[in-house]
Amino acid sequence: MPMPNILLVDNGSKRADATLSLRELATRLQARAADPVEPVSLLHSDAIPPHQLNDQPARTLAPYLRRQLESGQRDFLIVPLFFGASRALTSFIPETAAALRRDFDDFRLRIAPPLCPLPRGEPRLVEILVDNLAQCRLQASRSPEHVFLVDHGSPIARVTAVRNWLAKQLVRRLGDRVGLTEAAMERRPGREYDFNGPLLSDALATHARAHPRARVAVAMQFLAAGRHAGPDGDVVTICRDIEARHPGFSISLSPLMSTHPLLIDILIDRMHAEHRDGNDSA
Known part of the structure:
Protein backbone atom coordinates (compact mmCIF):
# COMPACT_ATOMS: atom_id res chain seq x y z
CA MET A 1 0.00 0.00 0.00
CA LEU A 118 -5.24 7.52 27.38
CA PRO A 119 -5.75 5.33 29.30
CA ARG A 120 -2.50 3.58 28.34
CA GLY A 121 -0.48 6.80 28.18
CA GLU A 122 3.02 7.10 26.74
CA PRO A 123 5.96 6.26 29.04
CA ARG A 124 8.48 7.80 26.63
CA LEU A 125 7.01 11.23 27.33
CA VAL A 126 7.87 10.65 30.99
CA GLU A 127 11.42 9.78 29.95
CA ILE A 128 11.63 13.06 28.05
CA LEU A 129 10.47 15.01 31.11
CA VAL A 130 12.93 13.17 33.38
CA ASP A 131 15.84 13.79 31.00
CA ASN A 132 14.90 17.45 30.62
CA LEU A 133 14.69 17.89 34.38
CA ALA A 134 18.16 16.37 34.65
CA GLN A 135 19.39 19.30 32.56
CA CYS A 136 17.88 21.63 35.16
CA ARG A 137 20.07 19.96 37.78
CA LEU A 138 23.15 20.59 35.65
CA GLN A 139 22.34 24.30 35.50
CA ALA A 140 22.04 24.70 39.27
CA SER A 141 24.28 24.43 42.29
CA ARG A 142 21.86 21.96 43.86
CA SER A 143 18.97 19.76 42.76
CA PRO A 144 15.46 21.26 42.76
CA GLU A 145 13.38 20.53 45.83
CA HIS A 146 10.08 20.90 43.99
CA VAL A 147 8.91 20.52 40.39
CA PHE A 148 6.07 22.39 38.71
CA LEU A 149 4.70 20.48 35.72
CA VAL A 150 3.06 23.09 33.50
CA ASP A 151 0.99 22.78 30.35
CA HIS A 152 -1.04 25.21 28.28
CA GLY A 153 -4.30 24.53 30.11
CA SER A 154 -7.56 23.40 28.55
CA PRO A 155 -11.30 23.74 29.16
CA ILE A 156 -11.57 20.02 28.35
CA ALA A 157 -10.95 17.64 31.24
CA ARG A 158 -9.75 14.78 29.01
CA VAL A 159 -6.92 16.99 27.74
CA THR A 160 -5.82 17.96 31.25
CA ALA A 161 -6.00 14.25 32.10
CA VAL A 162 -2.83 13.79 30.04
CA ARG A 163 -0.93 16.13 32.36
CA ASN A 164 -2.44 14.28 35.34
CA TRP A 165 -1.19 10.97 33.94
CA LEU A 166 2.29 12.37 33.28
CA ALA A 167 2.42 13.87 36.77
CA LYS A 168 1.64 10.53 38.42
CA GLN A 169 4.41 8.82 36.51
CA LEU A 170 6.82 11.67 37.19
CA VAL A 171 6.17 11.52 40.93
CA ARG A 172 7.26 7.88 40.91
CA ARG A 173 10.45 8.75 39.06
CA LEU A 174 11.35 11.75 41.22
CA GLY A 175 10.94 9.93 44.54
CA ASP A 176 9.81 11.15 47.94
CA ARG A 177 12.39 13.91 48.32
CA VAL A 178 11.04 16.04 45.46
CA GLY A 179 7.53 17.48 45.54
CA LEU A 180 5.43 18.06 42.44
CA THR A 181 2.69 20.56 41.63
CA GLU A 182 0.66 20.64 38.43
CA ALA A 183 -0.12 24.03 36.94
CA ALA A 184 -1.50 25.61 33.79
CA MET A 185 -0.70 28.73 31.82
CA GLU A 186 -4.36 29.34 31.04
CA ARG A 187 -7.63 28.37 32.67
CA ARG A 188 -11.16 29.67 32.65
CA PRO A 189 -12.69 31.13 35.82
CA GLY A 190 -15.19 29.05 37.76
CA ARG A 191 -15.10 25.95 39.89
CA GLU A 192 -16.10 23.81 36.93
CA TYR A 193 -12.57 24.37 35.57
CA ASP A 194 -10.75 23.53 38.79
CA PHE A 195 -9.50 20.33 37.13
CA ASN A 196 -6.89 22.58 35.46
CA GLY A 197 -5.26 23.27 38.81
CA PRO A 198 -3.67 26.64 39.63
CA LEU A 199 -2.10 29.04 37.18
CA LEU A 200 1.69 28.72 37.13
CA SER A 201 2.14 32.30 38.34
CA ASP A 202 -0.07 31.67 41.39
CA ALA A 203 1.51 28.29 42.18
CA LEU A 204 5.06 29.68 42.05
CA ALA A 205 4.17 32.75 44.11
CA THR A 206 2.53 30.62 46.81
CA HIS A 207 5.56 28.33 47.00
CA ALA A 208 7.98 31.25 47.10
CA ARG A 209 6.16 32.83 50.03
CA ALA A 210 6.22 29.53 51.94
CA HIS A 211 9.78 28.54 50.94
CA PRO A 212 11.68 31.78 50.18
CA ARG A 213 15.09 30.06 49.83
CA ALA A 214 13.93 27.12 47.73
CA ARG A 215 15.29 25.95 44.40
CA VAL A 216 12.54 24.67 42.10
CA ALA A 217 12.24 23.52 38.50
CA VAL A 218 9.51 24.09 35.93
CA ALA A 219 8.96 20.99 33.79
CA MET A 220 7.74 22.30 30.46
CA GLN A 221 4.97 20.19 28.95
CA PHE A 222 5.34 22.18 25.76
CA LEU A 223 6.68 20.97 22.47
CA ALA A 224 7.92 24.19 20.92
CA ALA A 225 8.29 27.92 21.40
CA GLY A 226 5.22 30.09 21.21
CA ARG A 227 3.33 32.64 23.25
CA HIS A 228 3.87 30.71 26.50
CA ALA A 229 7.02 28.67 25.88
CA GLY A 230 10.44 29.60 24.57
CA PRO A 231 13.02 32.27 25.46
CA ASP A 232 10.55 35.16 25.03
CA GLY A 233 7.47 33.35 26.27
CA ASP A 234 5.19 34.01 29.21
CA VAL A 235 6.73 31.22 31.31
CA VAL A 236 10.13 32.92 31.31
CA THR A 237 8.54 36.28 32.14
CA ILE A 238 6.59 34.79 35.07
CA CYS A 239 9.63 33.00 36.48
CA ARG A 240 11.87 36.05 36.25
CA ASP A 241 9.20 38.19 37.92
CA ILE A 242 8.86 35.71 40.79
CA GLU A 243 12.63 35.61 41.28
CA ALA A 244 12.79 39.40 41.29
CA ARG A 245 10.11 39.62 43.98
CA HIS A 246 11.68 36.78 46.01
CA PRO A 247 15.47 37.19 45.68
CA GLY A 248 16.33 33.95 47.50
CA PHE A 249 13.98 31.87 45.37
CA SER A 250 15.53 30.15 42.33
CA ILE A 251 13.75 28.65 39.31
CA SER A 252 15.20 26.46 36.55
CA LEU A 253 13.26 25.75 33.33
CA SER A 254 13.49 22.45 31.50
CA PRO A 255 14.04 22.37 27.72
CA LEU A 256 11.09 22.08 25.36
CA MET A 257 10.05 18.53 24.55
CA SER A 258 10.41 18.63 20.77
CA THR A 259 14.21 18.75 21.00
Missing part, protein backbone atom coordinates in the same frame (compact mmCIF):
# COMPACT_ATOMS: atom_id res chain seq x y z
CA PRO A 2 1.51 3.39 -0.99
CA MET A 3 2.05 5.97 1.72
CA PRO A 4 -0.43 8.84 1.86
CA ASN A 5 0.44 12.51 1.96
CA ILE A 6 1.78 12.81 5.54
CA LEU A 7 1.12 16.03 7.44
CA LEU A 8 2.81 16.86 10.74
CA VAL A 9 0.22 19.17 12.28
CA ASP A 10 0.39 21.56 15.22
CA ASN A 11 -2.14 24.09 16.46
CA GLY A 12 -0.27 27.03 14.97
CA SER A 13 1.11 30.27 16.35
CA LYS A 14 1.68 33.84 15.21
CA ARG A 15 5.29 33.53 16.34
CA ALA A 16 7.84 32.58 13.71
CA ASP A 17 9.80 30.36 16.13
CA ALA A 18 6.85 27.98 16.36
CA THR A 19 6.64 27.44 12.60
CA LEU A 20 10.40 27.12 12.26
CA SER A 21 10.36 24.50 15.03
CA LEU A 22 7.55 22.61 13.27
CA ARG A 23 9.55 22.58 10.06
CA GLU A 24 12.67 21.34 11.83
CA LEU A 25 10.70 18.56 13.49
CA ALA A 26 9.10 17.57 10.17
CA THR A 27 12.58 17.35 8.63
CA ARG A 28 13.76 15.07 11.43
CA LEU A 29 10.64 12.91 11.13
CA GLN A 30 11.00 12.69 7.36
CA ALA A 31 14.60 11.53 7.71
CA ARG A 32 13.47 8.66 9.92
CA ALA A 33 10.30 7.82 8.03
CA ALA A 34 11.92 7.86 4.58
CA ASP A 35 8.72 9.45 3.27
CA PRO A 36 7.90 13.12 2.72
CA VAL A 37 6.41 14.88 5.76
CA GLU A 38 4.72 18.25 5.33
CA PRO A 39 4.68 20.75 8.25
CA VAL A 40 1.18 22.25 8.47
CA SER A 41 -0.57 24.25 11.21
CA LEU A 42 -4.28 24.30 11.91
CA LEU A 43 -4.51 28.08 12.18
CA HIS A 44 -2.68 31.34 12.96
CA SER A 45 0.72 30.76 11.33
CA ASP A 46 -0.32 32.19 7.96
CA ALA A 47 -0.28 35.60 9.67
CA ILE A 48 3.52 35.43 10.09
CA PRO A 49 5.35 37.64 7.57
CA PRO A 50 7.19 35.33 5.15
CA HIS A 51 10.48 37.21 5.61
CA GLN A 52 10.51 35.84 9.18
CA LEU A 53 10.23 32.30 7.75
CA ASN A 54 13.09 32.31 5.26
CA ASP A 55 10.66 33.68 2.65
CA GLN A 56 8.59 30.49 2.79
CA PRO A 57 5.03 31.29 3.93
CA ALA A 58 3.57 29.04 6.60
CA ARG A 59 0.86 26.59 5.57
CA THR A 60 -2.46 26.12 7.34
CA LEU A 61 -4.65 23.08 7.07
CA ALA A 62 -7.73 24.04 5.06
CA PRO A 63 -5.93 25.94 2.26
CA TYR A 64 -3.21 23.29 2.10
CA LEU A 65 -5.70 20.44 1.76
CA ARG A 66 -7.66 22.35 -0.86
CA ARG A 67 -4.56 22.90 -2.99
CA GLN A 68 -3.59 19.24 -2.70
CA LEU A 69 -7.08 18.08 -3.61
CA GLU A 70 -7.13 20.37 -6.62
CA SER A 71 -3.85 18.81 -7.76
CA GLY A 72 -5.32 15.30 -7.51
CA GLN A 73 -4.08 14.08 -4.10
CA ARG A 74 -6.74 11.95 -2.39
CA ASP A 75 -5.06 10.25 0.60
CA PHE A 76 -3.89 12.12 3.71
CA LEU A 77 -2.51 11.09 7.07
CA ILE A 78 -2.35 13.68 9.85
CA VAL A 79 0.26 13.06 12.53
CA PRO A 80 -0.83 15.39 15.35
CA LEU A 81 1.52 17.30 17.62
CA PHE A 82 -1.07 17.26 20.38
CA PHE A 83 -0.70 15.56 23.75
CA GLY A 84 -4.34 14.49 24.04
CA ALA A 85 -7.68 14.34 22.26
CA SER A 86 -8.32 18.06 22.02
CA ARG A 87 -11.12 19.64 20.03
CA ALA A 88 -8.58 20.23 17.28
CA LEU A 89 -8.60 16.47 16.67
CA THR A 90 -12.19 15.64 17.56
CA SER A 91 -13.93 18.65 15.97
CA PHE A 92 -11.81 21.08 13.96
CA ILE A 93 -10.09 18.62 11.62
CA PRO A 94 -13.24 16.50 10.97
CA GLU A 95 -15.24 19.69 10.32
CA THR A 96 -12.55 20.95 7.93
CA ALA A 97 -12.66 17.64 6.06
CA ALA A 98 -16.47 17.71 5.92
CA ALA A 99 -16.44 21.21 4.42
CA LEU A 100 -13.93 20.15 1.77
CA ARG A 101 -16.01 17.10 0.87
CA ARG A 102 -18.71 19.44 -0.40
CA ASP A 103 -16.31 20.24 -3.24
CA PHE A 104 -14.16 17.09 -3.26
CA ASP A 105 -16.24 14.07 -2.32
CA ASP A 106 -13.68 11.35 -2.91
CA PHE A 107 -10.73 11.58 -0.55
CA ARG A 108 -9.40 9.88 2.54
CA LEU A 109 -8.15 11.68 5.63
CA ARG A 110 -6.95 9.84 8.71
CA ILE A 111 -5.72 11.15 12.04
CA ALA A 112 -3.02 9.24 13.91
CA PRO A 113 -3.38 8.97 17.71
CA PRO A 114 -2.18 11.87 19.86
CA LEU A 115 1.15 11.78 21.64
CA CYS A 116 -0.30 10.45 24.91
CA PRO A 117 -3.42 8.38 24.19
CA HIS A 260 14.39 15.28 22.58
CA PRO A 261 15.12 12.37 20.19
CA LEU A 262 12.46 10.16 21.79
CA LEU A 263 9.73 12.41 20.39
CA ILE A 264 10.61 11.26 16.86
CA ASP A 265 10.33 7.63 18.02
CA ILE A 266 6.83 8.35 19.32
CA LEU A 267 5.77 10.10 16.11
CA ILE A 268 7.12 7.26 13.97
CA ASP A 269 5.09 4.76 15.98
CA ARG A 270 1.92 6.86 15.67
CA MET A 271 2.41 7.30 11.95
CA HIS A 272 3.13 3.66 11.16
CA ALA A 273 0.37 2.28 13.39
CA GLU A 274 -2.23 4.44 11.69
CA HIS A 275 -0.97 3.61 8.20
CA ARG A 276 -0.97 -0.09 9.07
CA ASP A 277 -4.49 -0.04 10.54
CA GLY A 278 -5.90 2.01 7.69
CA ASN A 279 -8.95 3.34 9.53
CA ASP A 280 -10.75 6.48 8.41
CA SER A 281 -10.88 9.11 11.13
CA ALA A 282 -12.28 12.22 9.48
Whole structure:
Protein backbone atom coordinates (compact mmCIF):
# COMPACT_ATOMS: atom_id res chain seq x y z
CA MET A 1 0.00 0.00 0.00
CA PRO A 2 1.51 3.39 -0.99
CA MET A 3 2.05 5.97 1.72
CA PRO A 4 -0.43 8.84 1.86
CA ASN A 5 0.44 12.51 1.96
CA ILE A 6 1.78 12.81 5.54
CA LEU A 7 1.12 16.03 7.44
CA LEU A 8 2.81 16.86 10.74
CA VAL A 9 0.22 19.17 12.28
CA ASP A 10 0.39 21.56 15.22
CA ASN A 11 -2.14 24.09 16.46
CA GLY A 12 -0.27 27.03 14.97
CA SER A 13 1.11 30.27 16.35
CA LYS A 14 1.68 33.84 15.21
CA ARG A 15 5.29 33.53 16.34
CA ALA A 16 7.84 32.58 13.71
CA ASP A 17 9.80 30.36 16.13
CA ALA A 18 6.85 27.98 16.36
CA THR A 19 6.64 27.44 12.60
CA LEU A 20 10.40 27.12 12.26
CA SER A 21 10.36 24.50 15.03
CA LEU A 22 7.55 22.61 13.27
CA ARG A 23 9.55 22.58 10.06
CA GLU A 24 12.67 21.34 11.83
CA LEU A 25 10.70 18.56 13.49
CA ALA A 26 9.10 17.57 10.17
CA THR A 27 12.58 17.35 8.63
CA ARG A 28 13.76 15.07 11.43
CA LEU A 29 10.64 12.91 11.13
CA GLN A 30 11.00 12.69 7.36
CA ALA A 31 14.60 11.53 7.71
CA ARG A 32 13.47 8.66 9.92
CA ALA A 33 10.30 7.82 8.03
CA ALA A 34 11.92 7.86 4.58
CA ASP A 35 8.72 9.45 3.27
CA PRO A 36 7.90 13.12 2.72
CA VAL A 37 6.41 14.88 5.76
CA GLU A 38 4.72 18.25 5.33
CA PRO A 39 4.68 20.75 8.25
CA VAL A 40 1.18 22.25 8.47
CA SER A 41 -0.57 24.25 11.21
CA LEU A 42 -4.28 24.30 11.91
CA LEU A 43 -4.51 28.08 12.18
CA HIS A 44 -2.68 31.34 12.96
CA SER A 45 0.72 30.76 11.33
CA ASP A 46 -0.32 32.19 7.96
CA ALA A 47 -0.28 35.60 9.67
CA ILE A 48 3.52 35.43 10.09
CA PRO A 49 5.35 37.64 7.57
CA PRO A 50 7.19 35.33 5.15
CA HIS A 51 10.48 37.21 5.61
CA GLN A 52 10.51 35.84 9.18
CA LEU A 53 10.23 32.30 7.75
CA ASN A 54 13.09 32.31 5.26
CA ASP A 55 10.66 33.68 2.65
CA GLN A 56 8.59 30.49 2.79
CA PRO A 57 5.03 31.29 3.93
CA ALA A 58 3.57 29.04 6.60
CA ARG A 59 0.86 26.59 5.57
CA THR A 60 -2.46 26.12 7.34
CA LEU A 61 -4.65 23.08 7.07
CA ALA A 62 -7.73 24.04 5.06
CA PRO A 63 -5.93 25.94 2.26
CA TYR A 64 -3.21 23.29 2.10
CA LEU A 65 -5.70 20.44 1.76
CA ARG A 66 -7.66 22.35 -0.86
CA ARG A 67 -4.56 22.90 -2.99
CA GLN A 68 -3.59 19.24 -2.70
CA LEU A 69 -7.08 18.08 -3.61
CA GLU A 70 -7.13 20.37 -6.62
CA SER A 71 -3.85 18.81 -7.76
CA GLY A 72 -5.32 15.30 -7.51
CA GLN A 73 -4.08 14.08 -4.10
CA ARG A 74 -6.74 11.95 -2.39
CA ASP A 75 -5.06 10.25 0.60
CA PHE A 76 -3.89 12.12 3.71
CA LEU A 77 -2.51 11.09 7.07
CA ILE A 78 -2.35 13.68 9.85
CA VAL A 79 0.26 13.06 12.53
CA PRO A 80 -0.83 15.39 15.35
CA LEU A 81 1.52 17.30 17.62
CA PHE A 82 -1.07 17.26 20.38
CA PHE A 83 -0.70 15.56 23.75
CA GLY A 84 -4.34 14.49 24.04
CA ALA A 85 -7.68 14.34 22.26
CA SER A 86 -8.32 18.06 22.02
CA ARG A 87 -11.12 19.64 20.03
CA ALA A 88 -8.58 20.23 17.28
CA LEU A 89 -8.60 16.47 16.67
CA THR A 90 -12.19 15.64 17.56
CA SER A 91 -13.93 18.65 15.97
CA PHE A 92 -11.81 21.08 13.96
CA ILE A 93 -10.09 18.62 11.62
CA PRO A 94 -13.24 16.50 10.97
CA GLU A 95 -15.24 19.69 10.32
CA THR A 96 -12.55 20.95 7.93
CA ALA A 97 -12.66 17.64 6.06
CA ALA A 98 -16.47 17.71 5.92
CA ALA A 99 -16.44 21.21 4.42
CA LEU A 100 -13.93 20.15 1.77
CA ARG A 101 -16.01 17.10 0.87
CA ARG A 102 -18.71 19.44 -0.40
CA ASP A 103 -16.31 20.24 -3.24
CA PHE A 104 -14.16 17.09 -3.26
CA ASP A 105 -16.24 14.07 -2.32
CA ASP A 106 -13.68 11.35 -2.91
CA PHE A 107 -10.73 11.58 -0.55
CA ARG A 108 -9.40 9.88 2.54
CA LEU A 109 -8.15 11.68 5.63
CA ARG A 110 -6.95 9.84 8.71
CA ILE A 111 -5.72 11.15 12.04
CA ALA A 112 -3.02 9.24 13.91
CA PRO A 113 -3.38 8.97 17.71
CA PRO A 114 -2.18 11.87 19.86
CA LEU A 115 1.15 11.78 21.64
CA CYS A 116 -0.30 10.45 24.91
CA PRO A 117 -3.42 8.38 24.19
CA LEU A 118 -5.24 7.52 27.38
CA PRO A 119 -5.75 5.33 29.30
CA ARG A 120 -2.50 3.58 28.34
CA GLY A 121 -0.48 6.80 28.18
CA GLU A 122 3.02 7.10 26.74
CA PRO A 123 5.96 6.26 29.04
CA ARG A 124 8.48 7.80 26.63
CA LEU A 125 7.01 11.23 27.33
CA VAL A 126 7.87 10.65 30.99
CA GLU A 127 11.42 9.78 29.95
CA ILE A 128 11.63 13.06 28.05
CA LEU A 129 10.47 15.01 31.11
CA VAL A 130 12.93 13.17 33.38
CA ASP A 131 15.84 13.79 31.00
CA ASN A 132 14.90 17.45 30.62
CA LEU A 133 14.69 17.89 34.38
CA ALA A 134 18.16 16.37 34.65
CA GLN A 135 19.39 19.30 32.56
CA CYS A 136 17.88 21.63 35.16
CA ARG A 137 20.07 19.96 37.78
CA LEU A 138 23.15 20.59 35.65
CA GLN A 139 22.34 24.30 35.50
CA ALA A 140 22.04 24.70 39.27
CA SER A 141 24.28 24.43 42.29
CA ARG A 142 21.86 21.96 43.86
CA SER A 143 18.97 19.76 42.76
CA PRO A 144 15.46 21.26 42.76
CA GLU A 145 13.38 20.53 45.83
CA HIS A 146 10.08 20.90 43.99
CA VAL A 147 8.91 20.52 40.39
CA PHE A 148 6.07 22.39 38.71
CA LEU A 149 4.70 20.48 35.72
CA VAL A 150 3.06 23.09 33.50
CA ASP A 151 0.99 22.78 30.35
CA HIS A 152 -1.04 25.21 28.28
CA GLY A 153 -4.30 24.53 30.11
CA SER A 154 -7.56 23.40 28.55
CA PRO A 155 -11.30 23.74 29.16
CA ILE A 156 -11.57 20.02 28.35
CA ALA A 157 -10.95 17.64 31.24
CA ARG A 158 -9.75 14.78 29.01
CA VAL A 159 -6.92 16.99 27.74
CA THR A 160 -5.82 17.96 31.25
CA ALA A 161 -6.00 14.25 32.10
CA VAL A 162 -2.83 13.79 30.04
CA ARG A 163 -0.93 16.13 32.36
CA ASN A 164 -2.44 14.28 35.34
CA TRP A 165 -1.19 10.97 33.94
CA LEU A 166 2.29 12.37 33.28
CA ALA A 167 2.42 13.87 36.77
CA LYS A 168 1.64 10.53 38.42
CA GLN A 169 4.41 8.82 36.51
CA LEU A 170 6.82 11.67 37.19
CA VAL A 171 6.17 11.52 40.93
CA ARG A 172 7.26 7.88 40.91
CA ARG A 173 10.45 8.75 39.06
CA LEU A 174 11.35 11.75 41.22
CA GLY A 175 10.94 9.93 44.54
CA ASP A 176 9.81 11.15 47.94
CA ARG A 177 12.39 13.91 48.32
CA VAL A 178 11.04 16.04 45.46
CA GLY A 179 7.53 17.48 45.54
CA LEU A 180 5.43 18.06 42.44
CA THR A 181 2.69 20.56 41.63
CA GLU A 182 0.66 20.64 38.43
CA ALA A 183 -0.12 24.03 36.94
CA ALA A 184 -1.50 25.61 33.79
CA MET A 185 -0.70 28.73 31.82
CA GLU A 186 -4.36 29.34 31.04
CA ARG A 187 -7.63 28.37 32.67
CA ARG A 188 -11.16 29.67 32.65
CA PRO A 189 -12.69 31.13 35.82
CA GLY A 190 -15.19 29.05 37.76
CA ARG A 191 -15.10 25.95 39.89
CA GLU A 192 -16.10 23.81 36.93
CA TYR A 193 -12.57 24.37 35.57
CA ASP A 194 -10.75 23.53 38.79
CA PHE A 195 -9.50 20.33 37.13
CA ASN A 196 -6.89 22.58 35.46
CA GLY A 197 -5.26 23.27 38.81
CA PRO A 198 -3.67 26.64 39.63
CA LEU A 199 -2.10 29.04 37.18
CA LEU A 200 1.69 28.72 37.13
CA SER A 201 2.14 32.30 38.34
CA ASP A 202 -0.07 31.67 41.39
CA ALA A 203 1.51 28.29 42.18
CA LEU A 204 5.06 29.68 42.05
CA ALA A 205 4.17 32.75 44.11
CA THR A 206 2.53 30.62 46.81
CA HIS A 207 5.56 28.33 47.00
CA ALA A 208 7.98 31.25 47.10
CA ARG A 209 6.16 32.83 50.03
CA ALA A 210 6.22 29.53 51.94
CA HIS A 211 9.78 28.54 50.94
CA PRO A 212 11.68 31.78 50.18
CA ARG A 213 15.09 30.06 49.83
CA ALA A 214 13.93 27.12 47.73
CA ARG A 215 15.29 25.95 44.40
CA VAL A 216 12.54 24.67 42.10
CA ALA A 217 12.24 23.52 38.50
CA VAL A 218 9.51 24.09 35.93
CA ALA A 219 8.96 20.99 33.79
CA MET A 220 7.74 22.30 30.46
CA GLN A 221 4.97 20.19 28.95
CA PHE A 222 5.34 22.18 25.76
CA LEU A 223 6.68 20.97 22.47
CA ALA A 224 7.92 24.19 20.92
CA ALA A 225 8.29 27.92 21.40
CA GLY A 226 5.22 30.09 21.21
CA ARG A 227 3.33 32.64 23.25
CA HIS A 228 3.87 30.71 26.50
CA ALA A 229 7.02 28.67 25.88
CA GLY A 230 10.44 29.60 24.57
CA PRO A 231 13.02 32.27 25.46
CA ASP A 232 10.55 35.16 25.03
CA GLY A 233 7.47 33.35 26.27
CA ASP A 234 5.19 34.01 29.21
CA VAL A 235 6.73 31.22 31.31
CA VAL A 236 10.13 32.92 31.31
CA THR A 237 8.54 36.28 32.14
CA ILE A 238 6.59 34.79 35.07
CA CYS A 239 9.63 33.00 36.48
CA ARG A 240 11.87 36.05 36.25
CA ASP A 241 9.20 38.19 37.92
CA ILE A 242 8.86 35.71 40.79
CA GLU A 243 12.63 35.61 41.28
CA ALA A 244 12.79 39.40 41.29
CA ARG A 245 10.11 39.62 43.98
CA HIS A 246 11.68 36.78 46.01
CA PRO A 247 15.47 37.19 45.68
CA GLY A 248 16.33 33.95 47.50
CA PHE A 249 13.98 31.87 45.37
CA SER A 250 15.53 30.15 42.33
CA ILE A 251 13.75 28.65 39.31
CA SER A 252 15.20 26.46 36.55
CA LEU A 253 13.26 25.75 33.33
CA SER A 254 13.49 22.45 31.50
CA PRO A 255 14.04 22.37 27.72
CA LEU A 256 11.09 22.08 25.36
CA MET A 257 10.05 18.53 24.55
CA SER A 258 10.41 18.63 20.77
CA THR A 259 14.21 18.75 21.00
CA HIS A 260 14.39 15.28 22.58
CA PRO A 261 15.12 12.37 20.19
CA LEU A 262 12.46 10.16 21.79
CA LEU A 263 9.73 12.41 20.39
CA ILE A 264 10.61 11.26 16.86
CA ASP A 265 10.33 7.63 18.02
CA ILE A 266 6.83 8.35 19.32
CA LEU A 267 5.77 10.10 16.11
CA ILE A 268 7.12 7.26 13.97
CA ASP A 269 5.09 4.76 15.98
CA ARG A 270 1.92 6.86 15.67
CA MET A 271 2.41 7.30 11.95
CA HIS A 272 3.13 3.66 11.16
CA ALA A 273 0.37 2.28 13.39
CA GLU A 274 -2.23 4.44 11.69
CA HIS A 275 -0.97 3.61 8.20
CA ARG A 276 -0.97 -0.09 9.07
CA ASP A 277 -4.49 -0.04 10.54
CA GLY A 278 -5.90 2.01 7.69
CA ASN A 279 -8.95 3.34 9.53
CA ASP A 280 -10.75 6.48 8.41
CA SER A 281 -10.88 9.11 11.13
CA ALA A 282 -12.28 12.22 9.48
